[in-house]
Amino acid sequence: xxxxxxxxxxxxxxxxxxxxxxxxxxxxxxxxxxxxxxxxxxxxxxxxxxxxxxxxxxxxxxxxxxxxxxxxxxxxxxxxxxxxxxxxxxxxxxxxxxxxxxxxxxxxxxxxxxxxxxxxxxxxxxxxxxxxxxxxxxxxxxxxxxxxxxxxxxxxxxx
Amino acid sequence: xxxxxxxxxxxxxxxxxxxxxxxxxxxxxxxxxxxxxxxxxxxxxxxxxxxxxxxxxxxxxxxxxxxxxxxxxxxxxxxxxxxxxxxxxxxxxxxxxxxxxxxxxxxxxxxxxxxxxxxxxxxxxxxxxxxxxxxxxxxxxxxxxxxxxxxxxxxxxxxxxxxxxxxxxxxxxxxxxxxxxxxxxxxxxxxxxxxxxxxxxxxxxxxxxxxxxxxxxxxxxxxxxxxxxxxxxxxxxxxxxxxxxxxxxxxxxxxxxxxxxxxxxxxxxxxxxxxxxxxxxxxxxxxxxxxxxxxxxxxxxxxxxxxxxxxxxxxxxxxxxxxxxxxxxxxxxxxxxxxxxxxxxxxxxxxxxxxxxxxxxxxxxxxxxxxxxxxxxxxxxxxxxxxxxxxxxxxxxxxxxxxxxxxxxxxxxxxxxxxxxxxxxxxxxxxxxxxxxx
Numbered sequence: 001x002x003x004x005x006x007x008x009x010x011x012x013x014x015x016x017x018x019x020x021x022x023x024x025x026x027x028x029x030x031x032x033x034x035x036x037x038x039x040x041x042x043x044x045x046x047x048x049x050x051x052x053x054x055x056x057x058x059x060x061x062x063x064x065x066x067x068x069x070x071x072x073x074x075x076x077x078x079x080x081x082x083x084x085x086x087x088x089x090x091x092x093x094x095x096x097x098x099x100x101x102x103x104x105x106x107x108x109x110x111x112x113x114x115x116x117x118x119x120x121x122x123x124x125x126x127x128x129x130x131x132x133x134x135x136x137x138x139x140x141x142x143x144x145x146x147x148x149x150x151x152x153x154x155x156x157x158x159x
Numbered sequence: 160x161x162x163x164x165x166x167x168x169x170x171x172x173x174x175x176x177x178x179x180x181x182x183x184x185x186x187x188x189x190x191x192x193x194x195x196x197x198x199x200x201x202x203x204x205x206x207x208x209x210x211x212x213x214x215x216x217x218x219x220x221x222x223x224x225x226x227x228x229x230x231x232x233x234x235x236x237x238x239x240x241x242x243x244x245x246x247x248x249x250x251x252x253x254x255x256x257x258x259x260x261x262x263x264x265x266x267x268x269x270x271x272x273x274x275x276x277x278x279x280x281x282x283x284x285x286x287x288x289x290x291x292x293x294x295x296x297x298x299x300x301x302x303x304x305x306x307x308x309x310x311x312x313x314x315x316x317x318x319x320x321x322x323x324x325x326x327x328x329x330x331x332x333x334x335x336x337x338x339x340x341x342x343x344x345x346x347x348x349x350x351x352x353x354x355x356x357x358x359x360x361x362x363x364x365x366x367x368x369x370x371x372x373x374x375x376x377x378x379x380x381x382x383x384x385x386x387x388x389x390x391x392x393x394x395x396x397x398x399x400x401x402x403x404x405x406x407x408x409x410x411x412x413x414x415x416x417x418x419x420x421x422x423x424x425x426x427x428x429x430x431x432x433x434x435x436x437x438x439x440x441x442x443x444x445x446x447x448x449x450x451x452x453x454x455x456x457x458x459x460x461x462x463x464x465x466x467x468x469x470x471x472x473x474x475x476x477x478x479x480x481x482x483x484x485x486x487x488x489x490x491x492x493x494x495x496x497x498x499x500x501x502x503x504x505x506x507x508x509x510x511x512x513x514x515x516x517x518x519x520x521x522x523x524x525x526x527x528x529x530x531x532x533x534x535x536x537x538x539x540x541x542x543x544x545x546x547x548x549x550x551x552x553x554x555x556x557x558x559x560x561x562x563x564x565x566x567x568x569x570x571x572x573x574x575x576x577x578x579x580x581x582x583x584x585x586x587x588x589x590x591x592x593x594x595x596x597x
Contacts, residue, residue: 005269007269007270011278014279014282015282018283018286021283021286021287022286025290031400032355032356032400033345033355033399033400077255147255
């Protein structure tokens with residue numbers, strides 16, 4: 001059976017953490033060379049962070065796959081069992097609506113006062129995106145049936 | 160089953176379920192919702208009946224019989240071949256089997272938890288150790304700005320830093336030290352150690368001695384005066400996050416008694432250095448008439464005292480009043496067709512700006528700094544001048560040299576240590592480096 005392993009996602013996240021750590025230490029080194037003054041991100045740091053983000057997203061996707069599909073795919077029809085997931089869905093929906101309202105308020109505030117707070121606005125919008133992603137995950141996991149087919153080795157998938 | 164009635168007498172209080180003609184009920188439900196599970200796995204295949212008896216609160220009984228058919232093979236769904244279908248040739252049939260109970264299947268096993276933890280510690284710890292062990296990063300812990308770890312630094316406050324010495328030291332460092340130790344102080348470990356965060360610098364005496372006497376690949380600087388030593392030491396001890404305090408001229412003289420004192424340095428021929436440090440306004444050397452502002456060289460020799468005009472001219476990159484060292488060269492004895500004054504001027508420049516890497520004997524420090532002695536690449540005069548002026552790779556550019564100085568250095572390196580590639584004229588240098596000052 002097809003293994004939906006957690007080994008690769010785990011080490012992907014570890015590598016992401018390693019790259020972030022390298023970027024952090026590199027930044028400390030640059031700061032030390034400049035007499036303790038914080039410096040803008042160097043090209044090397046940006047490269048490390050970018051690669052780290054790639055690994056981070058890849059690892060998170062891997063863990064989401066394990067949660068949605070299980071560690072091992074078994075052929076057959078898998079009925080979704082909502083259980084009490086509706087409460088989680090309701091909470092996430094309310095959170096998404098609240099964050100959206102907060103985001104709109106932040107935009108209106110910026111337009112009125114001409115004071116931009118890109119950091120806060122970015123955090124709010126990112127939170128909205130993550131909340132919506134969580135809702136999709138909950139829907140997929142608790143409300144959508146799955147069916148796993150067994151394909152022969154010479155299937156149409158080229159790998 | 161749901162409760163259709165609304166009156167209290169019709170209220171359903173009990174549901175009894177009978178299978179086939181069995182006398183005992185297989186299910187009894189006394190409260191809504193009246194739902195039950197019918198397990199058919201124990202029934203034979205074929206026709207069966209379900210009898211549901213409803214008992215009201217008033218004791219009334221009503222029943223309903225539901226016939227049904229059991230076929231155990233029905234848990235296998237066949238797709239692609241319908242019952243009674245007419246087929247021919249090859250037919251693709253999908254058989255969909257419901258998954259077995261999860262408990263009956265073994266759970267997939269992954270690596271043990273301790274292996275996850277061990278690998279995480281090894282990877283992240285390895286990176287941390289790498290940044291601590293590699294010399295360039297070893298100063299991160301403790302932070303270099305916190306001072307050195309030697310006994311002399313932490314207990315006593317750092318000596319005050321003379322801004323004039325610091326500024327002059329930067330010029331000297333740029334000209335004499337940056338080629339190896341880099342302008343950023345990172346050096347090129349392991350041959351040329353980093354100065355940024357280097358705790359060795361916390362010892363002012365050892366720092367001055369190391370500059371003056373050299374060690375290993377680090378060349379000596381015997382032409383440095385005490386003031387120049389103080390300038391360089393002050394600069395490298397208080398830059399790139401270092402905060403080891405200043406070094407006074409008196410401290411430098413005490414640390415290296417053999418170095419000439421402040422007043423003697425320019426008089427002994429270190430006019431270029433005096434001019435470079437003269438920007439601080441403190442050097443008596445500026446009174447020697449050298450108005451150079453750009454050439455920070457401090458390494459002169461006693462020969463320059465013998466030919467003061469040539470020395471002044473060769474280092475007066477910024478002064479156009481005496482742009483040429485060849486002017487007095489007519490009085491100098493030619494040596495193998497090459498003016499002695501040109502060779503002397505070139506030697507002075509070479510000692511000041513080139514020996515730290517290419518060494519005084521032209522042997523260099525291969526492979527980083529190639530040897531000049533016997534180097535066939537020097538046969539191309541134009542390339543030599545361009546390389547000196549523009550630099551390449553770690554070879555720094557020397558944009559402050561004028562065409563005559565370029566010609567002097569090029570002539571010197573092309574005709575020393577056994578080299579005999581002939582002189583380079585100022586005109587040739589001007590053609591090779593058109594951006595150089597005349």
